[in-house]
Amino acid sequence: MTKVSMSVNGKTVSGDVEGRTLLSEFLREGLRLTGTHIGCDTSQCGACVVHVDGEAVKSCTMLALDAEGAEVRTIEGMANADGSLSVIQQAFQDHHGLQCGFCTPGMVMSAAALLKENPKPTEAEVREYLEGNICRCTGYHNIVKAIMAASGQDVSAIAAE
Amino acid sequence: MPKDHGIGARSKRREDVRFLTGTGHYTDDMAMQGQTYAVMVRSTVAHGKIVSIDTSEAAAMPGVLTIFTGEDFAEVGGNPAGWLIHSRDGSPMREPKRPVLAHGKVRHVGDAYAAVVAETYAQAKDAAEAVAAGTVIEELPAIVDLAAAVANADNRVHDEIPDNLCFDWGWIEDNREAVDAAMKSAEHVTVLELVNNRLVPNAMEPRSSIGEYHPASGEYKLTTTSQNPHLTKLLVCAFVLGIPEHKLTVVAPDVGGGFGSKIYHYGEEALVLAAAKKLGRPVRWTAERTESFLTDAHGRDHVTKIEVGAKKDGEIVAIRTTTLANVGAYLSNFSTATPTFLHGTLMAGPYKVPNVYVNLKAVFTNTAPVDAYRGAGRPEATYSLERAIDKMARELGLDPVEVRRKNLITPDMFPYTTPVALQYDTGNYQATLDKALEMADVAGFEARAAESKARGKLRGLGLSTWIEACGIAPSHLVGQLGSRVGLYDAATVRVSATGTIQVMTGAHSHGQGHETVFAQVVAEKLGIPEENVEIVHGDTSKIPFGMGSYGSRSLAVCGSAIDRAMDKIIDKGKKIAAHMLEASEGDITFENGSFAVAGTDKAKSFGEIAFSAYVPHNYPLETLEPGLEETAFYDPNNFTYPAGAYLCEVEVDPDTGSVDILSFTCADDFGNVMNPMVVEGQVHGGVVQGIGQAMIEHTAYDETGQLLTASYMDYAMPRADDVPMVTVDHSCATPCTHNPLGVKGCGEAGAIGSPPAVVNAVIDALQRGGYAHVTHIDMPLTPSRVWAAMRG
Known part of the structure; x- marks a missing residue:
C-alpha cells in the first residue's frame, strides 16, 4: 500500500x-x-x-x-456554492437530458469540459465531443439540447416537439 | 396556454436533482458494515461436462471466506419460466431446470458453476481464477446455429430434450387451413426471409446484488438492480431458495436502466442471499461489463420467413410466418411469452387482414438466455410485417404509403378483432400516417433526392406503420394464454394528518420518471400541489404488491391502481366531510381539493379532511373509522394499443455503403399524455435503440459458442454523433377506452417502430439509385453489408 x-x-x-x-x-x-x-x-x-x-x-x-x-x-463538486444546480446541471433538468441517471455524472463532466474549450458549440460539435460518453436512455436528443442551452444558445428551433 | 401543474404539464423531474449531483443511490453505491465480495466462476466454453471441481487451493488463499459450487444448490429449486406454452400437438413446452449454479454441465460461455466469497474484491477474483484452474470441464460440441440445433438430434443442450426444441407453436392453429387456401389463391405472394438480429440490452448500470442476513431474526434483505422486486421476491421464496416470504425484503433502489434485462430473477441474487446466511455478513456482487454481456438476458434473435398474399391492387389477403426463435441455454422468466404472445398476436399489425397464421419454434442453444428486450416480440412482428409490405408494394409497382393506407383499419371499425385474437379498442392510424407525412415534408422529398444525387449520394425514404399491445396485462386473458401469474397491479395511497401523501406503487422507475409523473396524476385528481405527493417504489417491505415496470405497463396498470386507490380516498373523504358538515354523504361533492355540500357554501378542504381523519374526537366508529389510507388493485380488461407512423430519411454513399440517417419523424398515438416532456424522451430513446439495431448493433457468437461481442469495444451502440435529432408528435391521440387515465404506454414504441423504417429507407435509396436487385439486407446495415449487397 x-x-x-x-x-x-x-x-x-x-x-x-x-x-x-x-x-x-x-x-x-x-x-x-x-x-x-x-x-x-x-x-x-x-x-x-x-x-x-x-x-x-x-x-x-x-x-x-x-x-x-x-x-x-x-x-x-459541480453544484453552486449554495448547493443549487449549476448552469449545466440546471439545463440537463430543464431539457430532460437524463432518464436513469447512470451516465449523467459523466455527461455533465464532459459537457463542462466541452464548454470550457468551446463556449458556443454547434450541434455537430457537441455530438462529436460526446463520442466518449454512452447514454442508453435518451437517444442523446435532450442531452445535446441541454448542453447547447447551457452555452446560452436558443435551442427552441433545434427540433420540433 | 400549456398547463404548469398536474396532468399534461411538462413538470421537471424531481429525481433529476440527485442524479445531477452524484447523490443517487444505485446498488453498487451502497457500503455495508462487514461486507464481503462475491465473484462468480464462469464457464469459458459454450458446452461442457463438469468432470471435477477442486476448490482446495482457492479455499486456502488469503481472505477467502467460502466457495459455492453447483453441488451446493442441487437440492434447491430452479428459476422457473413464467409462461407455459403448448405445442401445436398439445404437448407442454420442455422446461429444463435453471439452477442457481450450473451442475453437471455448463451450457453457455459465462454460465456460472461456482462462486467465491472473500474479504475483498481482488481476493475473491484471484481465488475465482484458482477455482477455474482446479476445474476440469470436458468440452462438448457447441449448438449455436438455430437450424442446426433443430436438425441435430444427437447434440443436445439439455440431455433430456431431443431436437433442442422447447416448443412448436401455432397461432392460431384453427387459422392454418384458411391461411393456406388464401395464400394459394392470392394474385400475388411476396416472400421474405429475414433475421431479427440478436441484441444485448446494455443498461448502463451493470447488474449488482447485495445479500444480507440477520441471524437473530432470520430476516434476509436483497438489494438488487431490478425492474421487478416483487417478482424476484416471489421467485426466490416460492421456487428457488424456499425462504419464508415474510422473512425476505427485496429493495430495488435507483436502477440505471433496464430495457427488459432487469425484469428477471438471476442466479446471482440467490447466491448472495445464500452466502449471506452462511457467513452472517453482507455479500455483494457486481457484474463487470463483460459478465453483463455474457449473462444478461439478450433480446430478439429470430429467423423468419414471412409470406404476404395480396391482390394486384395491394389489398392483403393473408399473412403467414414461420420462425425459429432462440431461447438460449435456459428459459429466462418471460422467455416463452416473448416470441409467442407478445409476437404472434401482433402479426396482423394495424391492418384489416382477414387471414393470419404464425408458426414459431423456440430452440435451445449454447448461448445466453434470450428474453424480453424493449418492445419484446412486438419489434420482431413489426419488422417482419413492415419489411414484407414494403417489398410487396415494390413488387406490385405500388406506392408503399398507399398500400398501407389501403389496408389500415379505419376509425369506424373499432373495436376491431384481429384474426390473431386481439381486440384493438381504439385508434386512428390514418391520422398518425398523415401527420408523419406532413411533419417529414414528404412532398419535398423528390427535390431533396435530386440534391443528394447531384452530390453523388442516394437518398431514400422509409415508412413503418406500427402497432403494439402493451399495458401488460389483463390477467384473465394472459391466464388463458399460458401465464402462470396474473399481471394486475396494486397501489396504496396514504394521506398523512397534515395532508401530504405517500403513494406506494408496484411500478419501478429506472429512468421513466414515475416519481414526477405519478405525482402529477395524484395532484390533478386530489387538487393538491405536486410537491405534497411522494412516490414510493422498489421496496417490498413498503408496498403491498406489484409486478414491476416493463411492457409499457407503469401508467396503464400501476397508474390505474393509483387512480382506483384515490377513488377510495375521495369516498372516505366524503364520509368524513358528511360527518364534519352534518350533511348526507350523498350530498358531498369533491372538486379542486374541496369537499362541499352540494348547493351550499359549506365546504372542507382536503387538508382539513386529512387532519380530521387522524385526530377525530367524535367519529361514530361503527360507521366511520379514523385514518385515510387506501389500497387498490387494478387488473386491466384488455391490453392497450399504442400505434403510430415513423418515417426515416437516409443518404447512402454508393462508394462505401455507409448510411447517414438524415431525419427521423414519429407521429404516435399514446392516448392521453400525462407529461409530454417525459413521453418525448421515451420516444427519443426508443427510436435510437431501434436505429442501433438497424444500423450497428449485433451480437456475434462464433461456431464454438464464444461471444465475439462481449465489451463496448466490440459491440457497437449508438453514440451521439451516430444519430440525428428525433422529431416527435403525439397529438393524434385516441384515449384508451378501458383504463381510467385513457393512457396507452410509450416506453417501447420507439424501439418497435423504428428498425423497419430505417431498413425500408436504405432499400428505397438503393432501388432509386438503380440497384434494383437489392430487395433486402439483414440488420445491422453496416457499410460492408450495404456495399456487398449493392455489388450483388
Whole structure:
C-alpha cells in the first residue's frame, strides 16, 4: 500500500492504495464519492469522467497514484456554492437530458469540459465531443439540447416537439 | 396556454436533482458494515461436462471466506419460466431446470458453476481464477446455429430434450387451413426471409446484488438492480431458495436502466442471499461489463420467413410466418411469452387482414438466455410485417404509403378483432400516417433526392406503420394464454394528518420518471400541489404488491391502481366531510381539493379532511373509522394499443455503403399524455435503440459458442454523433377506452417502430439509385453489408 494525496472538490484528501487501484475505485470506495460511476471497465462508456487538473479524464483509465497532488473535480463538486444546480446541471433538468441517471455524472463532466474549450458549440460539435460518453436512455436528443442551452444558445428551433 | 401543474404539464423531474449531483443511490453505491465480495466462476466454453471441481487451493488463499459450487444448490429449486406454452400437438413446452449454479454441465460461455466469497474484491477474483484452474470441464460440441440445433438430434443442450426444441407453436392453429387456401389463391405472394438480429440490452448500470442476513431474526434483505422486486421476491421464496416470504425484503433502489434485462430473477441474487446466511455478513456482487454481456438476458434473435398474399391492387389477403426463435441455454422468466404472445398476436399489425397464421419454434442453444428486450416480440412482428409490405408494394409497382393506407383499419371499425385474437379498442392510424407525412415534408422529398444525387449520394425514404399491445396485462386473458401469474397491479395511497401523501406503487422507475409523473396524476385528481405527493417504489417491505415496470405497463396498470386507490380516498373523504358538515354523504361533492355540500357554501378542504381523519374526537366508529389510507388493485380488461407512423430519411454513399440517417419523424398515438416532456424522451430513446439495431448493433457468437461481442469495444451502440435529432408528435391521440387515465404506454414504441423504417429507407435509396436487385439486407446495415449487397 502506498499513500496518495490529492485535492478532490477543493478538499485535500489522502488514503492508502495499491499500485493497481484505479482513480475511479479510490473515489468510490476510498472516499465514498459514488457519483462517479463504473459502466464498462474498458474506458468506452464515460460514466466515470472526472476532471483532473481541469481536463476531462476517464477515471477508470487512471491509477489513483498517478493523481498524486492533482486537483480532481467530481460530479459531487459541480453544484453552486449554495448547493443549487449549476448552469449545466440546471439545463440537463430543464431539457430532460437524463432518464436513469447512470451516465449523467459523466455527461455533465464532459459537457463542462466541452464548454470550457468551446463556449458556443454547434450541434455537430457537441455530438462529436460526446463520442466518449454512452447514454442508453435518451437517444442523446435532450442531452445535446441541454448542453447547447447551457452555452446560452436558443435551442427552441433545434427540433420540433 | 400549456398547463404548469398536474396532468399534461411538462413538470421537471424531481429525481433529476440527485442524479445531477452524484447523490443517487444505485446498488453498487451502497457500503455495508462487514461486507464481503462475491465473484462468480464462469464457464469459458459454450458446452461442457463438469468432470471435477477442486476448490482446495482457492479455499486456502488469503481472505477467502467460502466457495459455492453447483453441488451446493442441487437440492434447491430452479428459476422457473413464467409462461407455459403448448405445442401445436398439445404437448407442454420442455422446461429444463435453471439452477442457481450450473451442475453437471455448463451450457453457455459465462454460465456460472461456482462462486467465491472473500474479504475483498481482488481476493475473491484471484481465488475465482484458482477455482477455474482446479476445474476440469470436458468440452462438448457447441449448438449455436438455430437450424442446426433443430436438425441435430444427437447434440443436445439439455440431455433430456431431443431436437433442442422447447416448443412448436401455432397461432392460431384453427387459422392454418384458411391461411393456406388464401395464400394459394392470392394474385400475388411476396416472400421474405429475414433475421431479427440478436441484441444485448446494455443498461448502463451493470447488474449488482447485495445479500444480507440477520441471524437473530432470520430476516434476509436483497438489494438488487431490478425492474421487478416483487417478482424476484416471489421467485426466490416460492421456487428457488424456499425462504419464508415474510422473512425476505427485496429493495430495488435507483436502477440505471433496464430495457427488459432487469425484469428477471438471476442466479446471482440467490447466491448472495445464500452466502449471506452462511457467513452472517453482507455479500455483494457486481457484474463487470463483460459478465453483463455474457449473462444478461439478450433480446430478439429470430429467423423468419414471412409470406404476404395480396391482390394486384395491394389489398392483403393473408399473412403467414414461420420462425425459429432462440431461447438460449435456459428459459429466462418471460422467455416463452416473448416470441409467442407478445409476437404472434401482433402479426396482423394495424391492418384489416382477414387471414393470419404464425408458426414459431423456440430452440435451445449454447448461448445466453434470450428474453424480453424493449418492445419484446412486438419489434420482431413489426419488422417482419413492415419489411414484407414494403417489398410487396415494390413488387406490385405500388406506392408503399398507399398500400398501407389501403389496408389500415379505419376509425369506424373499432373495436376491431384481429384474426390473431386481439381486440384493438381504439385508434386512428390514418391520422398518425398523415401527420408523419406532413411533419417529414414528404412532398419535398423528390427535390431533396435530386440534391443528394447531384452530390453523388442516394437518398431514400422509409415508412413503418406500427402497432403494439402493451399495458401488460389483463390477467384473465394472459391466464388463458399460458401465464402462470396474473399481471394486475396494486397501489396504496396514504394521506398523512397534515395532508401530504405517500403513494406506494408496484411500478419501478429506472429512468421513466414515475416519481414526477405519478405525482402529477395524484395532484390533478386530489387538487393538491405536486410537491405534497411522494412516490414510493422498489421496496417490498413498503408496498403491498406489484409486478414491476416493463411492457409499457407503469401508467396503464400501476397508474390505474393509483387512480382506483384515490377513488377510495375521495369516498372516505366524503364520509368524513358528511360527518364534519352534518350533511348526507350523498350530498358531498369533491372538486379542486374541496369537499362541499352540494348547493351550499359549506365546504372542507382536503387538508382539513386529512387532519380530521387522524385526530377525530367524535367519529361514530361503527360507521366511520379514523385514518385515510387506501389500497387498490387494478387488473386491466384488455391490453392497450399504442400505434403510430415513423418515417426515416437516409443518404447512402454508393462508394462505401455507409448510411447517414438524415431525419427521423414519429407521429404516435399514446392516448392521453400525462407529461409530454417525459413521453418525448421515451420516444427519443426508443427510436435510437431501434436505429442501433438497424444500423450497428449485433451480437456475434462464433461456431464454438464464444461471444465475439462481449465489451463496448466490440459491440457497437449508438453514440451521439451516430444519430440525428428525433422529431416527435403525439397529438393524434385516441384515449384508451378501458383504463381510467385513457393512457396507452410509450416506453417501447420507439424501439418497435423504428428498425423497419430505417431498413425500408436504405432499400428505397438503393432501388432509386438503380440497384434494383437489392430487395433486402439483414440488420445491422453496416457499410460492408450495404456495399456487398449493392455489388450483388
